[in-house]
Amino acid sequence: MERLQKVIAHAGIASRRKAEELILEGKVRVNGKTVKELGVKVGSNDKIEVSGIPVEREEPVYFILYKPRGVISSVNDDKGRKVVTDYFTEIKARIYPIGRLDYDTSGIILLTNDGEFANLMMHPKGEIEKVYVAKVKGIPAREKVKQLERGIMLEDGKTAPARAKILSVDKKKGTSIVELKIHEGRNRQVRRMFEAIGTPVMKLKRERYSFLNLNGLQSGDARELTAHEVKLLRAEAQKKKG
Template identity: 45%
Template sequence: MRLQKYMAKCGIASRRKSEKIILDNRVKVNNKIINELGYKVDINKDTVSVDDKKIFLEEEKVYILLNKPTGYVTTVSDQFNRPTVIDLIEGVNQRIYPVGRLDYDTSGLLILTNDGDLTYKLTHPKHEVNKTYVSKVKGVPTQEEINRFENGLIIDGYKTSKASIKILRKFNNKSLVEIKIHEGRNRQVRKMCKEIGHPVVTLKRVAIGTIELGNLEVGKWRKLTEKEVDYLKKKKTL
């Protein structure tokens, strides 16, 4: 691999800036200064340093969208030996972890990655990442109950941020609702629905920002597209 490409893959700088660093005699390969732009390194044998600090290839970033089934915990491992979402991901060599959580009995869209910066962005409250759920609840919320839900409820001693709830369908003393929140507190949607007198029967997350679950089968996964990854990285609020 050409030296400047290797440096770029190590996260030192862009290829063009890496070329300048090479020409400035700041790069050594096996303790020998190299200032040739065409120089090639053996990534399995050669030791490369910049300003006398060894550099290493960054782990390839992986971004996965999973349609989580119920009955799986959103952790890398479980002390009670319950199945985890990692059990559903095969053929990925990198060590990935879930971004945020979906309850054991909640299904739907879950992102897994090894990108710590993106994980922070998607889980920190200040970034206001919208999450969309479809839920079957008992009964049919009244307009007054909808207003309470949307303007904030006192749960576990704190007031929830503004949210939205929309009735999609009514049937057999139950209703199907669409809920949007940007917080991610423990079992928050379930607690909010219970607080207005309409406990959750089933709950599924269908979108994070504009990233949608679509028709992905339950238990299956796919890699996020480059466009989707760029969207998640660039948006200040989703």
């Protein structure tokens, strides 16, 4: 037996908090009866409806995908471009990406059908560390690297403190490879940060998501996360969220 709001969140309909609001508003029915209390628990045979629509329950699944460049972080695309779920054609569960990676950025992205887990991973206070490696035009001076670490003022506010390290420099071509560790997930954030210090990104890859890396995966490969990995990710986000 599980709490009703947790089941609704797992189904990907709403976050757990939003699910609680829907229950209190009388928009949830269990076995044909409207439920307005938060303590209700349901079993696998109970029929749940949210705003008149039946809830299809699936076992929660969790995947890591090595997203190639030129792939959309979505379940569909109106322009017919390749999307991340195209790599999971044999999976019956209705999975979707957690957060996003830009079309022209490669690397780790997680997918799930567990709405509660997805919301936890994306919560601003969860502070899951992401590690990016960027090939940039130019060679950033030490002070510019310090700027990345202190925070860059972008049009949507100052970025949180980060960690940056120059991995290599090609003086002949005038390019650098820089590692950047951040906890936020703003739209095109890494690219905008490098642009702000005058070293635009030529190529970008997300190499780590918390403790998860791309070891053993080729571009386009995916694997299911272990129960232990899911437990560790959940514990990390909840701990930092406080």
